[in-house]
Amino acid sequence: KNEVEQSPQNLTAQEGEFITINCSYSVGISALHWLQQHPGGGIVSLFMLSSGKKKHGRLIATINIQEKHSSLHITASHPRDSAVYICAVERDSNTGKLIFGQGTTLQVKP
Amino acid sequence: NAGVMQNPRHLVRRRGQEARLRCSPMKGHSHVYWYRQLPEEGLKFMVYLQKENIIDESGMPKERFSAEFPKEGPSILRIQQVVRGDSAAYFCASSPMGRSYNEQFFGPGTRLTVL
Numbered sequence: 001k002n003e004v005e006q007s008p009q010n011l012t013a014q015e016g017e018f019i020t021i022n023c024s025y026s027v028g029i030s031a032l033h034w035l036q037q038h039p040g041g042g043i044v045s046l047f048m049l050s051s052g053k054k055k056h057g058r059l060i061a062t063i064n065i066q067e068k069h070s071s072l073h074i075t076a077s078h079p080r081d082s083a084v085y086i087c088a089v090e091r092d093s094n095t096g097k098l099i100f101g102q103g104t105t106l107q108v109k110p
Numbered sequence: 111n112a113g114v115m116q117n118p119r120h121l122v123r124r125r126g127q128e129a130r131l132r133c134s135p136m137k138g139h140s141h142v143y144w145y146r147q148l149p150e151e152g153l154k155f156m157v158y159l160q161k162e163n164i165i166d167e168s169g170m171p172k173e174r175f176s177a178e179f180p181k182e183g184p185s186i187l188r189i190q191q192v193v194r195g196d197s198a199a200y201f202c203a204s205s206p207m208g209r210s211y212n213e214q215f216f217g218p219g220t221r222l223t224v225l
Contacts, residue, residue: 043219095165095166100154
């Protein structure tokens with residue numbers, strides 16, 4: 001079993017829909033990251049969080065440390081949000097080394 | 111402030127050749143991570159380096175792979191005697207500090223194809 005599991009693996013939505021991607025992990029962590037990988041392959045860091053909730057534009061990330069679970073929400077989704085969303089955790093606070101989920105492929109249709 | 115630079119963006123090698131992948135971190139960043147993404151698989155940690163030091167190489171294959179981050183110049187990931195299974199996208203990321211709670215900035219990746 002992977003240490004970081006994401007669901008769903010694939011998600012198709014209509015433009016304007018509210019989207020939720022889930023991430024569960026089975027190990028103790030010092031921080032959790034959400035990343036976006038574009039169809040061209042480039043990776044962008046969206047959020048880094050260790051507790052609570054963060055918001056940036058139409059994106060919201062939450063984490064529940066007790067339940068070992070995080071969610072990424074996209075409000076008013078748009079076709080340009082189509083990408084792979086990756087959850088990653090840091091186990092070792094001294095190195096920042098990341099352990100990745102398999103990613104969620106999101107397609108937003110106009 | 112330029113982002114993380116990687117070159118080449120695409121690299122084709124024949125089996126048995128050497129591949130050298132370069133990563134220039136963002137200005138002011140002295141911590142570099144290398145990650146590998148095999149086809150149809152997720153990203154996997156390979157190695158974490160600071161200037162002139164390898165801090166954690168627990169994700170590096172035992173043979174043929176090496177990494178360095180010299181005092182001057184880019185970080186280099188070197189793969190000797192490449193095999194078809196080495197075909198993958200190799201990403202580096204940099205951060206100002208190697209500790210937790212620091213965002214990592216990713217380069218565009220080098221896509222290695224072994225013929």
